[in-house]
Structures are given as structure tokens and as C-alpha cells.
Amino acid sequence: MRTPIIAGNWKMNMNPEQTAEFVKAVKNDLPETTKVEAVIAAPAVDLPALLENAKGSNLKVAAENCYFEDAGAFTGETSPKVLKEMGVDYVVIGHSERRDYFHETDEEINKKAHAIFRNGLLPIICCGESLETREANKAEEWVERQVTAALKDLSAAQVSSLVIAYEPIWAIGTGKTASADQAEEICGVVRKTVAKLYDETVAEKVRIQYGGSVKPANVKELMAKENIDGGLVGGASLVPESYLQLVNFNK
Numbered sequence: 411m412r413t414p415i416i417a418g419n420w421k422m423n424m425n426p427e428q429t430a431e432f433v434k435a436v437k438n439d440l441p442e443t444t445k446v447e448a449v450i451a452a453p454a455v456d457l458p459a460l461l462e463n464a465k466g467s468n469l470k471v472a473a474e475n476c477y478f479e480d481a482g483a484f485t486g487e488t489s490p491k492v493l494k495e496m497g498v499d500y501v502v503i504g505h506s507e508r509r510d511y512f513h514e515t516d517e518e519i520n521k522k523a524h525a526i527f528r529n530g531l532l533p534i535i536c537c538g539e540s541l542e543t544r545e546a547n548k549a550e551e552w553v554e555r556q557v558t559a560a561l562k563d564l565s566a567a568q569v570s571s572l573v574i575a576y577e578p579i580w581a582i583g584t585g586k587t588a589s590a591d592q593a594e595e596i597c598g599v600v601r602k603t604v605a606k607l608y609d610e611t612v613a614e615k616v617r618i619q620y621g622g623s624v625k626p627a628n629v630k631e632l633m634a635k636e637n638i639d640g641g642l643v644g645g646a647s648l649v650p651e652s653y654l655q656l657v658n659f660n661k
């Protein structure tokens with residue numbers, strides 16, 4: 411049985427004071443971590459406030475990015491080693507915004523995945539096609555290629571424990587959600603890709619999120635799909651009431 415995982419991805423929208431207020435507002439109404447994992451991915455500058463206020467609660471903490479080296483002369487980068495020391499649980503990598511605006515390559519994303527595991531953290535690896543790719547009927551091969559590249563040289567045990575987020579770029583922040591069937595179809599492709607690269611046992615364990623305009627109104631329908639084990643949520647994760655409705659989708 412895969413434990414559902416709903417992760418808010420705040421992107422560059424919150425400051426430490428807002429972070430503290432948010433956590434205080436949600437911390438007592440979060441689901442048991444064995445029922446649903448509730449995660450917030452926050453900018454590095456907000457992580458201390460997030461970790462401090464989440465102490466003793468069921469909230470898990472993710473960074474929105476990290477570098478693939480542990481330490482050294484890499485001005486402006488965030489060390490995965492330090493994230494682990496701080497108490498972070500997950501790191502989001504390969505988000506389409508990072509691929510598009512910061513030109514992150516598949517190779518760098520794979521190096522980051524290795525660095526995250528090396529430091530005892532877990533990656534949430536994002537993939538997803540543009541509208542152009544979808545309209546050219548190439549979404550499946552695009553996602554298969556991204557997943558294959560991101561998982562290169564990871565062990566079966568590592569892949570069994572990580573999270574893959576399928577986020578069609580055309581559905582991010584647009585209010586245009588992929589239909590539950592469209593989301594399920596490509597999440598199924600992600601699982602098949604893992605089965606092809608590893609085996610069915612690994613594919614059965616890997617958790618796959620859908621992301622792209624997920625909100626309280628559509629979360630149940632998405633989560634009812636066989637291959638969708640969670641959501642990576644932007645806009646709707648910024649407001650405590652809506653975040654709580656998302657993580658408590660099965661109540």
C-alpha cells in the first residue's frame with residue numbers, strides 16, 4: 411500500500427513570518443503521517459521558520475531545490491548536506507520552472523537525485539510535457555525520457571522510496587487541470603517506465619503525484635485514480651484552509 415503524499419510547493423511566495431503563521435494555523439489538523447503525508451516545500455530562506463514551527467507536528471518539510479555538491483565554492487547554492495542537518499525530509503528537483511527559467515538539465519537533475527540520497531534525504535522528481543509536446547502526441551515519450559534520465563544509476567531501493575511528480579506544464583498555475591483521466595494516463599506511463607527500468611515490485615512502491623491546478627474541488631477525483639498517489643500543489647497550498655482540505659481529502 412502506498413501512503414498518499416500531498417505536497418504544497420510554495421515557490422517564491424512566502425516570507426518567514428507568513429511561514430510561521432501558516433504552520434500555526436494548520437499544525438493541529440494534519441492527518442496522521444501513516445494515512446497521508448502532508449508536506450510543504452518552501453524556499454530556503456523560509457526553511458528555518460518552517461522547521462521550527464512544524465516541530466512535533468505531522469508536517470513534513472521539503473526544500474524546493476538543492477545543489478549536487480555537498481559543500482564548496484558554489485556561490486548562492488543550497489547544500490543537501492546542510493538541508494539534512496537542518497531536519498528537512500524531501501527536496502523537489504526538476505520542476506519545470508527550474509528547467510525552463512534556470513536551464514536545469516536532465517543530467518543535473520540526476521546528479522541532484524544522487525546527492526539527495528547520499529545525504530539521507532528523499533527527492534520529489536518532477537517531469538511533464540509542454541502544450542506543444544502534448545499536441546504533437548509526444549507526451550508519453552517525453553515523460554518516459556525525463557524519468558529515465560532522472561533515475562540513471564539509482565538503485566532499486568532508492569527508486570522504491572522516492573516520489574515522482576507528473577506536472578503537465580500547460581496545467582501549472584493556469585487553472586487548466588489535466589482531466590483525472592489525462593493525469594492517470596501519464597502517471598501510468600511513469601509507473602510503466604519504472605517497471606521497465608527496474609521491475610514491477612519497484613514500480614508498485616514508487617509514489618507518483620499529479621501537479622497542475624490541483625485544488626480542493628478536484629483533489630478527490632484525482633486521488634481516486636489507481637496510479638495517482640498524491641499531489642504537488644502550488645497556488646492552492648498557500649492558504650491554510652485550502653491546504654487542510656487538500657491533505658485531509660480522504661476524510
Ligand SMILES: O=C[C@H](O)COP(=O)(O)O
Nearest residue numbers: 419582583622623644645
Ligand atoms: O509545483 C506545483 C505546480 O507547479 C502546480 O502549481 P499550481 O497548483 O499553482 O498549478
